[in-house]
Amino acid sequence: MVTEIAHLVIKTGEESDFEAKVALAKPHFLAAKGCHGVRLVRGIEHPNQYQLVVEWESVQAHMVDFRESEGFQQWRALASPHFAQAPKVEHVENVSI
Numbered sequence: 001m002v003t004e005i006a007h008l009v010i011k012t013g014e015e016s017d018f019e020a021k022v023a024l025a026k027p028h029f030l031a032a033k034g035c036h037g038v039r040l041v042r043g044i045e046h047p048n049q050y051q052l053v054v055e056w057e058s059v060q061a062h063m064v065d066f067r068e069s070e071g072f073q074q075w076r077a078l079a080s081p082h083f084a085q086a087p088k089v090e091h092v093e094n095v096s097i
Contacts (some may be wrong), residue, residue: 001036004062006052007088008079015048018082022052025078028071029054034061048084059091 010018022040029038034057043049056062066072 001093002056002059002062003092003094004052004054004056005090005092006054007090008050008052009084010048010050010082011084012048014082015042018050018079021078021082025075028074029066032061032066032069032071034058034065056091062091 019040019042026038029035036055036057038052038054041051041053054062056066
Protein backbone atom coordinates (compact mmCIF):
# COMPACT_ATOMS: atom_id res chain seq x y z
CA MET A 1 0.00 0.00 0.00
CA VAL A 2 1.24 3.48 -0.93
CA THR A 3 -0.05 6.80 0.35
CA GLU A 4 -0.12 9.82 -1.93
CA ILE A 5 0.10 13.15 -0.14
CA ALA A 6 -0.71 16.12 -2.34
CA HIS A 7 0.19 19.44 -0.72
CA LEU A 8 -2.30 22.02 -1.98
CA VAL A 9 -2.31 25.79 -1.47
CA ILE A 10 -5.71 27.28 -2.25
CA LYS A 11 -6.50 30.86 -3.23
CA THR A 12 -7.49 32.83 -0.13
CA GLY A 13 -11.26 33.09 0.21
CA GLU A 14 -11.92 30.03 -1.97
CA GLU A 15 -11.51 27.39 0.73
CA SER A 16 -15.21 26.50 1.06
CA ASP A 17 -15.65 26.28 -2.70
CA PHE A 18 -12.56 24.10 -2.98
CA GLU A 19 -13.80 21.73 -0.27
CA ALA A 20 -17.14 21.40 -2.08
CA LYS A 21 -15.33 20.57 -5.33
CA VAL A 22 -13.20 17.92 -3.62
CA ALA A 23 -16.40 16.34 -2.30
CA LEU A 24 -17.68 16.21 -5.89
CA ALA A 25 -14.40 14.69 -7.06
CA LYS A 26 -14.19 12.04 -4.33
CA PRO A 27 -16.20 9.43 -6.29
CA HIS A 28 -13.70 9.71 -9.17
CA PHE A 29 -10.91 8.69 -6.81
CA LEU A 30 -12.90 5.89 -5.21
CA ALA A 31 -13.83 4.47 -8.62
CA ALA A 32 -10.20 4.40 -9.73
CA LYS A 33 -8.38 1.11 -10.09
CA GLY A 34 -6.21 0.57 -7.02
CA CYS A 35 -7.68 3.35 -4.87
CA HIS A 36 -8.42 2.33 -1.28
CA GLY A 37 -9.54 5.65 0.18
CA VAL A 38 -9.24 9.41 0.05
CA ARG A 39 -9.44 12.20 2.61
CA LEU A 40 -8.74 15.90 2.78
CA VAL A 41 -7.09 17.62 5.74
CA ARG A 42 -6.77 21.36 6.30
CA GLY A 43 -4.07 23.35 8.07
CA ILE A 44 -4.99 25.08 11.30
CA GLU A 45 -2.23 27.69 11.27
CA HIS A 46 -2.57 28.12 7.49
CA PRO A 47 -6.23 27.45 6.61
CA ASN A 48 -5.64 27.81 2.87
CA GLN A 49 -3.21 24.85 2.92
CA TYR A 50 -4.54 21.32 2.51
CA GLN A 51 -3.24 17.81 2.10
CA LEU A 52 -5.17 15.40 -0.08
CA VAL A 53 -4.31 11.94 1.23
CA VAL A 54 -5.06 9.00 -1.06
CA GLU A 55 -4.37 5.33 -0.38
CA TRP A 56 -3.25 3.47 -3.49
CA GLU A 57 -2.40 -0.14 -4.21
CA SER A 58 0.85 1.06 -5.82
CA VAL A 59 2.57 4.13 -7.24
CA GLN A 60 1.59 2.86 -10.70
CA ALA A 61 -2.09 2.80 -9.70
CA HIS A 62 -1.78 6.51 -9.01
CA MET A 63 0.75 7.76 -11.54
CA VAL A 64 -0.33 5.64 -14.52
CA ASP A 65 -3.80 4.16 -14.05
CA PHE A 66 -5.43 7.18 -12.38
CA ARG A 67 -3.44 9.92 -14.10
CA GLU A 68 -4.43 8.55 -17.51
CA SER A 69 -8.11 8.25 -16.59
CA GLU A 70 -11.15 10.42 -17.18
CA GLY A 71 -11.53 10.54 -13.38
CA PHE A 72 -8.24 12.41 -13.08
CA GLN A 73 -9.36 14.89 -15.73
CA GLN A 74 -12.59 15.46 -13.78
CA TRP A 75 -10.66 15.96 -10.51
CA ARG A 76 -8.37 18.53 -12.10
CA ALA A 77 -11.25 20.36 -13.79
CA LEU A 78 -13.05 20.67 -10.45
CA ALA A 79 -10.11 21.52 -8.18
CA SER A 80 -7.41 23.25 -10.19
CA PRO A 81 -9.17 26.63 -10.61
CA HIS A 82 -8.74 27.03 -6.84
CA PHE A 83 -5.00 26.26 -6.73
CA ALA A 84 -2.83 29.23 -5.76
CA GLN A 85 0.23 27.27 -6.92
CA ALA A 86 1.04 23.92 -8.46
CA PRO A 87 0.44 20.96 -6.11
CA LYS A 88 3.42 19.17 -4.63
CA VAL A 89 2.90 15.41 -4.56
CA GLU A 90 4.83 12.74 -2.72
CA HIS A 91 4.35 9.04 -2.10
CA VAL A 92 5.04 7.41 1.26
CA GLU A 93 4.71 3.94 2.68
CA ASN A 94 4.37 2.54 6.18
CA VAL A 95 7.42 1.16 7.91
CA SER A 96 7.51 -1.25 10.81
CA ILE A 97 8.68 0.28 14.08
